[in-house]
Structure formats: C-alpha cells, structure tokens
Amino acid sequence: MPSEIVVVPTYNEREMLPLFLEEFARAGGECLIVDDSSPDGTGELADDLARDRPWLHVLHRPDKEGLGAAYRAGFAWALERGYERIGQMDCDLSHPPSAIAAMRAAVGRGAGLVLGSRYVAGGGTRGWSLPRRVISRVGCVTAMRVLRLPYPDLTGGFKLWTADALRLIDVSTTVSNGYIFQVESTRRAHIAGVRIEEVPFVFVERLHGASKMSPAIAREGARILWTLRRDGWRPRRRGSAPVSAEPHITSP
Ligand SMILES: Nc1nc2c(ncn2[C@@H]2O[C@H](COP(=O)(O)OP(=O)(O)O)[C@@H](O)[C@H]2O)c(=O)[nH]1
Numbered sequence: 230m231p232s233e234i235v236v237v238p239t240y241n242e243r244e245m246l247p248l249f250l251e252e253f254a255r256a257g258g259e260c261l262i263v264d265d266s267s268p269d270g271t272g273e274l275a276d277d278l279a280r281d282r283p284w285l286h287v288l289h290r291p292d293k294e295g296l297g298a299a300y301r302a303g304f305a306w307a308l309e310r311g312y313e314r315i316g317q318m319d320c321d322l323s324h325p326p327s328a329i330a331a332m333r334a335a336v337g338r339g340a341g342l343v344l345g346s347r348y349v350a351g352g353g354t355r356g357w358s359l360p361r362r363v364i365s366r367v368g369c370v371t372a373m374r375v376l377r378l379p380y381p382d383l384t385g386g387f388k389l390w391t392a393d394a395l396r397l398i399d400v401s402t403t404v405s406n407g408y409i410f411q412v413e414s415t416r417r418a419h420i421a422g423v424r425i426e427e428v429p430f431v432f433v434e435r436l437h438g439a440s441k442m443s444p445a446i447a448r449e450g451a452r453i454l455w456t457l458r459r460d461g462w463r464p465r466r467r468g469s470a471p472v473s474a475e476p477h478i479t480s481p
C-alpha cells in the first residue's frame with residue numbers, strides 16, 4: 230500500500246483534539262496536525278499526544294493565517310517527505326474518520342482527488358440550524374455556477390489527494406486563505422484534468438469549541454470567487470495524475 234497522511238489544521242481545538250485522535254486511530258494511517266499557535270494550547274497538547282503515537286506529527290506555525298495557508302504548509306510538509314496519498318479534514322469530527330476507507334477505495338480505482346460530499350445521494354448534514362444550512366447550500370451552488378463546476382459540495386474540506394494531483398495543481402501557488410481554498414484547489418484539479426470522485430458523508434456539527442467561520446471569511450470567499458473566474462490558471466506540466474473528463478459519484 231502506498232503511504233498516506235491526513236493534514237488536519239487546528240485552531241483552538243483543545244477539547245476536540247483527543248476525541249478526534251481516538252476516532253482517527255480507528256481508521257488507521259498517519260496524521261499531521263497543523264496548528265497556528267492556538268492560544269488554548271492545542272499545539273502543546275498535540276506535541277504531548279504525539280510522544281506515544283508514532284503516526285502523529287505536528288507542524289507549528291507562528292500566526293493564525295487561515296485554512297488555506299495552513300493547508301499549503303501541511304501539503305508542502307507531506308510532499309517533501311514523499312507521502313503518496315495526502316488527505317485533509319477538520320479536527321472537530323464533523324468529517325467522520327470512518328469515511329476515509331471509502332475515499333481510499335476511490336483512489337484505488339484511479340481517482341486523483343476524492344471529495345467527501347454532503348450534497349450527493351447518501352450525504353447530508355446533522356445539527357445545523359436552518360440559516361447555516363441555507364448559507365452552506367447557497368455558497369456551494371454559487372461557487373458551482375460562477376466557476377461552472379459540476380461538484381455540488383465545493384466548499385467542503387474533507388478530501389483525499391494523490392501526491393501527483395497536488396503537484397499537478399501546483400498547490401503552493403494557490404492564493405486563498407479561508408474556506409474558498411477548498412474551491413480554488415478543486416477547481417485547479419478539474420482544469421488540470423485530474424479524475425475526481427465524490428464520496429457521500431454526513432457532516433455532524435461539532436460538540437465542543439466554536440466554528441471559525443466569520444463574515445470576513447465569507448466576504449473573502451465571495452471576492453475570490455470572481456477573481457478565480459477571471460484568472461486563467463493552467464497546469465504548468467502534465468504529471469501522472471489519473472485523468473478523466475467526467476466526475477464520478479460513489480454510492481454509500
Ligand atoms: N491552523 C489553522 N486551522 C484553522 C484555522 N481556521 C480554522 N481552522 C481549523 O479548520 C477546521 C475547520 O474549521 P471550523 O471552524 O470547524 O469550520 P466549520 O466546520 O466550517 O465551522 C478546524 O479543525 C479548525 O480548527 C486557521 O486559521 N488556522
């Protein structure tokens with residue numbers, strides 16, 4: 230089996246981190262926590278927990294710069310070390326580690342990017358207020374329409390990439406920092422011809438801690454969406470990432 234690591238950005242997740250790691254351990258594989266010097270001590274707790282968990286790694290960043298910056302740093306760390314599959318997920322158990330197996334299977338079938346999706350058959354959200362559901366759906370549908378992409382869950386952050394696909398999209402040169410990073414990276418994969426599969430999962434609202442979603446992050450998303458539509462990003466070179474024109478949906 231090729232090697233795999235899942236990149237997990239954290240900011241003030243002290244309560245969720247031990248619960249997340251317990252579940253993650255059941256799914257197996259390695260995990261890289263990317264902590265932006267959380268004031269609540271999440272980074273130090275991760276260091277403590279990593280001492281007797283050889284599969285757990287911790288990357289400390291000096292400042293809170295948003296999800297996109299944390300992912301760029303984590304992906305660079307993993308690519309430098311030669312991991313062949315690189316995942317991404319939140320630390321609050323909204324993304325169930327038990328769904329990773331289905332994502333691995335999709336890579337096994339030839340996908341270069343697997344999108345965990347709330348909005349394909351079998352997926353959903355649990356514990357969200359009506360306004361939160363509406364904001365998420367409107368955001369996803371707007372991103373789909375503006376960028377003319379066929380994936381209904383574009384803003385989700387539960388994904389599994391092959392290293393080849395991440396190199397092909399030149400992930401280190403992406404520009405967004407908030408949740409729109411998810412849209413920008415998937416759009417590049419689509420343009421580059423990476424084979425993209427969607428795997429359903431049910432998003433469960435966090436039990437502890439607070440969402441870092443803010444009006445500023447939503448504004449950044451709206452602004453960058455239009456910038457992305459105008460920019461003519463093209464891959465620099467063809468890598469060996471599997472290529473296919475049509476998206477695939479995997480049944481639960
Ligand atoms: N390193 C880092 N992690 C972040 C930052 N913002 C959010 N996160 C983490 O990204 C994940 C998703 O954030 P969350 O607030 O749960 O978003 P929501 O699920 O959309 O409400 C969580 O694991 C957060 O701790 C950031 O600026 N830096």
Ligand SMILES: [Mg+2]
Pocket residue numbers: 319321323435440
């Ligand atoms: Mg969350």
